[in-house]
Amino acid sequence: MSQEARESFFAPVRGSLAAIVVLSLIGAVSSVVPFVAIVELARTLLPALSGASVDAGRVWVIVLVAVIALFVSAGTAFGAGAVGHFADARLQLSLRQRIVRHLQRLPLGWFDQRSSGTVRKLVESDVTALHQLVAHTIQELLTALAVPVIGLAYLFAVQWQMALAALLPLVVAMILFPVLMRGSEEKYRQYDAATAALAGATVEFVQGIAVVKRFGQLGRSHRRYRDATTRYVRFVGEWTAETAVAFTIIEVLTSPVVVLVWLLAAGYWLVSSGAATPIDVLPGLLLGLGLTAPLMKLGSSGQFLRNATKAQQSLAAFFALPPVSQPDRPISPAGHDISLAEVSFGYDPDHRVLHEIAAACAPGTVTALVGASGSGKSTLARLLPRFYDVDAGRVAIGAADVRQIAGSELYRTVGFVFQDVQLLRTSLRDNIRLTRPDATDAEVEAAAKAAQIHDRILRFPRGYDAVVGEDANLSGGEAQRVTIARALLADTPILVLDEATAFADPDSEAAIQRALSTLAADRTVLVIAHRLHTITGADQILVLDHGRLVERGSHDELVAAGGRYAGMWADYQRNHARSLPEGAAS
Structure with missing residues (x-):
């Protein structure tokens, strides 16, 4: 899909998409601030354990900043979600109106060669599939990228060894992810074919059940449905088995418990070796736990993103269909021969x-x-x-x-x-x-x-x-x-x-x-x-x-x-x- 076509595609909501980007970035920054505030608050209050005085004004400033950041984070998340859903509604309305206008301009032969299900897929399924793309993906993608970047930048600034330790689970996940997705394009094509075959066999079986029962052919009709189901289950099972090991390793290495144990071990080693103080490893413990969760959440949305991308490609191909030509200077027939x-x-x-x-x-x-x-x-x-x-x-x-x-x-x-x-x-x-x-x-x-x-x-x-x-x-x-x-x-x-x-x-x-x-x-x-x-x-x-x-x-x-x-x-x-x-x- 060309850049020009994509811009035209999202033209009705371009301003809203820009607002989602800004709100999401603000929300990503503000979501890290409370963790930084906890670290700074610990640094400020730690001298009190040895009897030193505490700067109460600084404490209240830190608390105020953390509270404000929490409200900003929640508010921007809600705002980005609201703007995204309103933009999605406007985009769906715009696309459906555009689809209807384009349908009116297509030659009648286009309809002659296609079932009503084709038009329904365009107007209903494809347009609805873009909901994930507009209402959720932009916010999730920016959050998944911005939060780790901001967190790592802060960690490298205050304790680079803990920053490297926090980065390691992400690096392992990024190395294993291509292994998990190896051959996925072909697998997805096979999955679509298996799904379509199962859907067709199901519809045929349901629609023809009265006829086949009347003529005693229930076994033959049921066999095609059963075979399609068996092929679908076998394919999904084999694909799951092929990816289970890599997927399990990624899930385990990025789970909060494993990441916490790893960071505690790294922090203990740094402290015991004299390379850092306990307060120095605190940022890594707090922020390191929040680095993998956004990326894993984005990974779990992969199927929704794929469906949205396919829907976008389908709609783009539909809009690229040439309309029936209309005369610049129409003439009227002189008779009915x-x-x-x-x-x-x-x-x-x-x-x-x-x-x-x-x-x-x-x-x-x-x-x-x-x-x-x-x-x-x-x-x-x-x-x-x-x-x-x-x-x-x-x-x-x-x-x-x-x-x-x-x-x-x-x-x-x-x-x-x-x-x-x-x-x-x-x-x-x-x-x-x-x-x-x-x-x-x-x-x-x-x-x-x-x-x-x-x-x-x-x-x-x-x-x-x-x-x-x-x-x-x-x-x-x-x-x-x-x-x-x-x-x-x-x-x-x-x-x-x-x-x-x-x-x-x-x-x-x-x-x-x-x-x-x-x-x-x-x-x-x-x-x-x-x-x-x-x-x-x-x-x-x-x-x-x-x-x-x-x-x-x-x-x-x-x-x-x-x-x-x-x-x-x-x-x-x-x-x-x-x-x-x-x-x-x-």
Whole structure:
């Protein structure tokens, strides 16, 4: 992540981050002062043991300074924490707003290739993971570095031998830590993979448990979950075993008890050898104990820091995605005809999906796209509403290149109903008027009636106010008819239908077909279907094969031509007849 991107990333809270730095440094200094005050107080009061007078004024000054330092230390710690959490809240708000703005500018194809979980991870998980980075890490990092540095500086100033003794546990820990972290990058990658595999197996097992129990396959379904769990446990156990020795040594050497014993031994040796007096070793005993704790606390936050860093990288990569281009001088389409001029497209430079396709769709006609799976039908249909932009050639509406039409006007012109139904967890009424939030209840109900879903909605206890996923549970065909009602309400003059009946049962398919007939009336329609009987009445049929347009014409013309479409139609009729009950075809 570049320095410029990082600065932009944290720009909304830059002032707060500076305040956290200042408060943390003040807090680190003030946290050492009470220990220094104890030493100086001991130096001042020690002569009283031999009957000498004590400077009472100096004693009270030392006590006052210690008390003030304690309050400053507590106050700055609280202040840095408060500023960090407020900054975290502002940063999360800023990032979520920025994510939403960027989502609005991305091409629709980005969503087509990703699940809702991807967006949820960005908006929720990644943004939340930065909490540790902003609210805690800066303060902890500065404290972990500043306290030992200040403490050691004071120790070297008053008794350098005890300073070296206090430094030794830190040096040993820093030597062993690289051993502990050896190969950690690869291990973390394996850990992420094991975690993802376990999560996927768990979701699959839970979601499919009803089906597998019904068909007596519980053992097979459970086996994948059990195997994923076993692999995860084995990996974690092996990794723990590999690092246990080094981790235990570091923990023991930096523990307060071991450090205290070591410092007492060093102090005793210095005093017994005459190199120092008991009062000289006191600073080392007091401050030496506080050198390792901040660093160990920071080490324990390593996983949180790693998650925050990964989230930051994920968000940075998301913000680096190029938005869909917007015209500087948008133009309006002069009509509702569609033209494809030598259109070529590929999802990546090395793999072209569509090759030099040229076709035209007259206003008010139905054009069907057919072909084998992978022939490019869906890709071609998605070029019209700019899910993707062509690599070469031109897609135009009313002589206007779709790339030169303003986004808002393009989606007022082109509507689409795809087989992958998307309903929001809100009321059925709001789901239908998603494309027209200002639509009246009467208009919503009229669209639902035309989509053959009105009567089904009224059977819910709350009718149109029933919430999808709560008190409105719809079948696939019913959900499809809700999206058709949404498209009817939008009333766009051009419509793209991508296998709208692919997964519908016969009853739902009949209702969907009636709804689609209403929807397609007087519109320019581009439709994709594997069920060839649904498009026999299309004005023209475009036959695709490996991304190339190989035939065009009406159903009767193509059947008579005896080409690829005629073979597809013959195969379809044979398969359809085979699937009918005996005697039904007569």
